[in-house]
Structures are given as structure tokens and as C-alpha cells.
Amino acid sequence: MSSRLTLCASVASLLILAAACAPALDWREVRPDGGGLVALFPCKPERLTRQLALAGATVQMQVLACTAEGTTWGLSTADMADPGIVGTALAELRVSRVRNLDGAETASQAAQIAGMTPQPRAVRFSVAGRKPDGTPIADQSVLFALGTRVFHAAALGGQPSAQTLETFFGGLKVQP
Numbered sequence: 001m002s003s004r005l006t007l008c009a010s011v012a013s014l015l016i017l018a019a020a021c022a023p024a025l026d027w028r029e030v031r032p033d034g035g036g037l038v039a040l041f042p043c044k045p046e047r048l049t050r051q052l053a054l055a056g057a058t059v060q061m062q063v064l065a066c067t068a069e070g071t072t073w074g075l076s077t078a079d080m081a082d083p084g085i086v087g088t089a090l091a092e093l094r095v096s097r098v099r100n101l102d103g104a105e106t107a108s109q110a111a112q113i114a115g116m117t118p119q120p121r122a123v124r125f126s127v128a129g130r131k132p133d134g135t136p137i138a139d140q141s142v143l144f145a146l147g148t149r150v151f152h153a154a155a156l157g158g159q160p161s162a163q164t165l166e167t168f169f170g171g172l173k174v175q176p
Helices: 002-021 083-100 162-170
Strands: 028-030 037-041 046-054 057-068 071-079 104-110 123-130 136-146 149-156
Touching: 037 057, 037 071, 037 162, 046 083, 083 123, 083 136, 083 149, 136 162, 149 162
Parallel strands: none
Antiparallel strands: 028 037, 046 057, 057 071, 071 149, 104 123, 123 136, 136 149
């Protein structure tokens, strides 16, 4: 009887240990429609499309988003059709992100996505903001372009590790 209890305790311990070691994030490759991009998401994103006024044009914005470990992971993309307004669209997306979060930028640097179209307004930035109820919220975003298509990838809320953020943003890959 004692060896049976020991075996049961050992099996139970292994199951608890396996559950503790199981990754909480379920990484997967996702391809936005018509984007020429592959993104790495830590959860299965839902897809939706909405019309948006951006840089003087009305565009269809595709949004991919999911929530894991208290962070909402998202990627938005829209084809601006006119290369002359891509920079303006990126600038407007940046300003609206800060405004929508009722916050302030806390850091920024040039975006580094291999294969992206060079664009002076491509940027990776952080925002310290507030939810509508006043609760503080943090955002990490990157804005960049591929031809006439603009992209906004973001990690909103939660407390993702630096490694998780780098996996997400580093998982943005231009595909030929």
C-alpha cells in the first residue's frame, strides 16, 4: 500500500510539475490578408475589419487581436493606396494611440523590421496611459510600412516580459 501511495504521489508531482512548466503563451504564425507580412502571436487572434479615416482617405483597416496573460496583442493594417500619404498615416496612428490611451510617450526609437519600406515615421514607442476608469495602462507599439500598406503592432496592458515583447515584435517578418 505504501508503494502505491508513493507512486500516486510521484505521478501527481510530475503532473503538477508538467503543468507548471507548460508554456502559458501559445505562439503561432499569423498572416494578415494582403499584407506580405507574417506575425508571431502568443494566442489565436480574432480578425475584424473596420472603416477608418486616415491621412485624408477612408480605408479598410484589418485588425488581428487576442489576449493572453493580461496583455492584448494586436496587429492592424491598411492599404493607403497612395505612397504619398503613408508617412502621414503613420504619424496619425502614433498621435491617435497616445490620445486614445490618454497618455504620454515614455520612449521611442526608429522601427527595425527587416524588409520594411524605409520610412522616417516608422517608429517603436511606449505609452504610459490610463483606462477609461483611470487605471494606469502601458502600451508598446511599432508602426511601419510595406509599400503603401501601413502596420501597427501593439502589446497593451499586462506586464509582458522583455523577452515576450521581443518575441512578438521580432516575429514580424516581411514575406516576399
